[in-house]
Amino acid sequence: MADEASIDPAHDTGEGVRRRDFINIAAVSFAGVGGLAALVPLISQMSASADVLAESSTELDISAIQPGQAIKAVFRKQPVFVRNLTPAEIAEAGKVDPGSLRDPQTLEERTKEGKTNWLITMGVCTHLGCVPLGAGEGEVKGEFGGYFCPCHGSSYDTAARIRKGPAPKNLEVPPYEFTSDTVVKIG
Amino acid sequence: MSFPWANEYKPSHPLMQWLDEKLPLPRFVYNAVGAGYPVPRNLNYMWNFGILAGVCLMIQIVTGVVLAMHYAANAGVAFDSVEHIMRDVNWGWMLRYAHANGASAFFVVVYIHIFRGFFYSSYKAPREMIWLLGVTIFLLMMATAFMGYVLPWGQMSFWGAKVITGLFGAIPLVGEPLQQWLLGGFAPDNAALNRFFSLHFLLPFVILGVVILHIWALHIPGSSNPTGVEVKTESDTVPFHPYYTAKDGFGLGVFLLGYCAVLFFAPNMLGHPDNYIAANPLSTPAHIVPEWYFWPFYAILRAFTADFFIIPAKLMGVLAMFSAILCWFFLPWLDTSPVRSGHYRPLFRKFFYVLLVDVLVLGYCGGAPAAEPYVMISQIAATYYFLHFLVILPIVSSIEKPAPLPFSITEAVLGKDEGAVLTSNPAAA
Numbered sequence: 121m122a123d124e125a126s127i128d129p130a131h132d133t134g135e136g137v138r139r140r141d142f143i144n145i146a147a148v149s150f151a152g153v154g155g156l157a158a159l160v161p162l163i164s165q166m167s168a169s170a171d172v173l174a175e176s177s178t179e180l181d182i183s184a185i186q187p188g189q190a191i192k193a194v195f196r197k198q199p200v201f202v203r204n205l206t207p208a209e210i211a212e213a214g215k216v217d218p219g220s221l222r223d224p225q226t227l228e229e230r231t232k233e234g235k236t237n238w239l240i241t242m243g244v245c246t247h248l249g250c251v252p253l254g255a256g257e258g259e260v261k262g263e264f265g266g267y268f269c270p271c272h273g274s275s276y277d278t279a280a281r282i283r284k285g286p287a288p289k290n291l292e293v294p295p296y297e298f299t300s301d302t303v304v305k306i307g
Numbered sequence: 308m309s310f311p312w313a314n315e316y317k318p319s320h321p322l323m324q325w326l327d328e329k330l331p332l333p334r335f336v337y338n339a340v341g342a343g344y345p346v347p348r349n350l351n352y353m354w355n356f357g358i359l360a361g362v363c364l365m366i367q368i369v370t371g372v373v374l375a376m377h378y379a380a381n382a383g384v385a386f387d388s389v390e391h392i393m394r395d396v397n398w399g400w401m402l403r404y405a406h407a408n409g410a411s412a413f414f415v416v417v418y419i420h421i422f423r424g425f426f427y428s429s430y431k432a433p434r435e436m437i438w439l440l441g442v443t444i445f446l447l448m449m450a451t452a453f454m455g456y457v458l459p460w461g462q463m464s465f466w467g468a469k470v471i472t473g474l475f476g477a478i479p480l481v482g483e484p485l486q487q488w489l490l491g492g493f494a495p496d497n498a499a500l501n502r503f504f505s506l507h508f509l510l511p512f513v514i515l516g517v518v519i520l521h522i523w524a525l526h527i528p529g530s531s532n533p534t535g536v537e538v539k540t541e542s543d544t545v546p547f548h549p550y551y552t553a554k555d556g557f558g559l560g561v562f563l564l565g566y567c568a569v570l571f572f573a574p575n576m577l578g579h580p581d582n583y584i585a586a587n588p589l590s591t592p593a594h595i596v597p598e599w600y601f602w603p604f605y606a607i608l609r610a611f612t613a614d615f616f617i618i619p620a621k622l623m624g625v626l627a628m629f630s631a632i633l634c635w636f637f638l639p640w641l642d643t644s645p646v647r648s649g650h651y652r653p654l655f656r657k658f659f660y661v662l663l664v665d666v667l668v669l670g671y672c673g674g675a676p677a678a679e680p681y682v683m684i685s686q687i688a689a690t691y692y693f694l695h696f697l698v699i700l701p702i703v704s705s706i707e708k709p710a711p712l713p714f715s716i717t718e719a720v721l722g723k724d725e726g727a728v729l730t731s732n733p734a735a736a
Contacts, residue, residue, distance in 0.1 A: 166488050167488050168492045168498070172491065172498065194588070194589070196492075197496050198493055198494045199588070199589045243589075247621060248470040248621075249470060250466065250591040251589060251590060251591040271470070271591060272609060273677055285612075286624075288620065
């Protein structure tokens with residue numbers, strides 16, 4: 121290094137930019153950018169793969185669900201609840217002032233127009249992801265008549281809105297559409 | 308790195324002399340855990356648990372590598388492959404029980420090791436780095452144990468994975484994408500199981516690496532001791548071998564008796580029957596609990612039931628749970644008392660035992676259902692937990708009048724130290 125310094129006057133005085141500095145910065149930057157670029161596939165491989173994403177829409181025939189009944193289906197490997205609300209349950213949901221709720225929403229906002237009786241939500245508690253009870257025949261529906269999560273005691277009402285317990289949000293309404301009067305496509 | 312009076316490695320056999328010149332590995336071992344490492348002469352049985360933790364890590368790695376030869380990390384067959392290990396593989400039942408209960412044994416030993424550190428303030432200067440590395444090992448152990456518990460793909464495995472990755476969903480904005488990235492899907496499935504298996508195989512070796520750093524950092528100041536008084540002269544120490552190899556050997560025998568008693572006579576005592584039911588994404592078990600060693604932290608997670616200003620209850624619980632361990636990193640600077648050992652700190656000692664009870668209470672609540680009175684008890688105990696580290700410790704350190712310390716380790720052991728007379732009263736000499 122001593123020889124190098126003596127043939128480069130700028131280095132001796134400690135001032136100025138040497139041509140070698142440019143090569144150093146360029147080489148290290150290039151290696152840095154290359155290294156970062158190599159991280160992209162390493163991180164991205166962890167995300168949902170194409171086959172997992174390909175399964176993410178579900179078609180359901182709902183003609184057999186009587187008022188007051190509900191079914192559990194599978195959407196994105198998670199349970200989804202399809203519930204045919206009774207007029208009493210719809211009235212019950214309408215009685216609550218949305219402003220007083222933790223996650224203010226009306227039943228109308230959570231269902232499709234003209235199909236207010238069809239409440240379609242994920243069966244995934246918004247607290248830590250357990251499956252709430254209340255969709256199956258004879259299951260506990262909690263004190264608000266909707267769903268009850270046994271893990272940490274969250275209670276949902278007849279519009280699947282969070283009313284009590286640690287969950288922060290209402291049960292999520294997945295994207296869905298009615299392809300006919302009796303068939304619904306989720307996702 | 309060691310005291311000047313440490314024995315020097317002098318190989319007598321020509322082959323060992325040749326090896327010592329080319330690769331001084333025997334010299335390294337001799338200086339690390341042999342006669343070349345002088346250790347305080349007064350260590351009690353609380354100092355056995357570091358070695359025991361090392362033995363547990365070895366048991367886990369050996370049984371784990373063998374289990375991996377028979378296990379299939381695929382959501383379709385994982386549960387069946389574990390049953391295959393239990394029923395068909397020669398000695399498979401013993402290897403799996405040894406691994407499952409080995410994890411519990413590892414945590415028992417490490418919790419005692421950590422509370423030894425709390426009582427004797429082993430984290431204080433000049434041993435902060437040993438402590439920081441130790442907390443890092445504990446965090447890695449928790450991650451490893453969690454992922455290992457998912458592998459049998461039973462009901463508790465599946466719902467444990469769902470709940471714990473659900474914690475990341477509490478993080479604002481990035482939470483949900485992060486959760487899906489961690490799982491490789493919308494719920495735990497094949498992608499998650501495979502990556503957990505890969506990481507569960509990798510992390511123990513990362514732990515082994517950090518353990519080596521932990522021991523390296525330990526050998527710079529040397530081991531602490533029950534008086535907390537630093538080593539002064541050769542009479543304060545004895546060589547690690549044969550004195551502590553013998554003492555640790557005895558402790559290891561006692562430990563193995565307890566471990567084998569559980570392994571052979573109550574192998575499912577610490578497990579959950581629900582995990583012998585194959586994973587079912589559509590049905591949550593009535594009572595989800597993590598393994599016992601996570602209970603105190605699980606209780607802190609669940610203690611937050613109301614929103615805290617703008618922070619939702621769920622996020623608050625997650626933050627508190629992680630902070631409960633992260634605050635240990637600051638311990639060397641929160642406890643400012645110059646006296647190390649709890650034996651000479653009357654006030655600190657009382658609060659130490661209160662903390663011990665507090666953590667046991669949290670542990671009990673963490674394993675109990677999320678109902679009253681457990682939620683309220685968890686809330687009180689969690690509050691006290693943080694008060695202890697963040698408020699009580701600094702205050703106690705500043706107001707406490709410690710008991711008089713012995714002049715040296717030798718004096719503490721023999722009642723008198725010839726060196727003390729010479730040093731403190733030169734006229735008498």
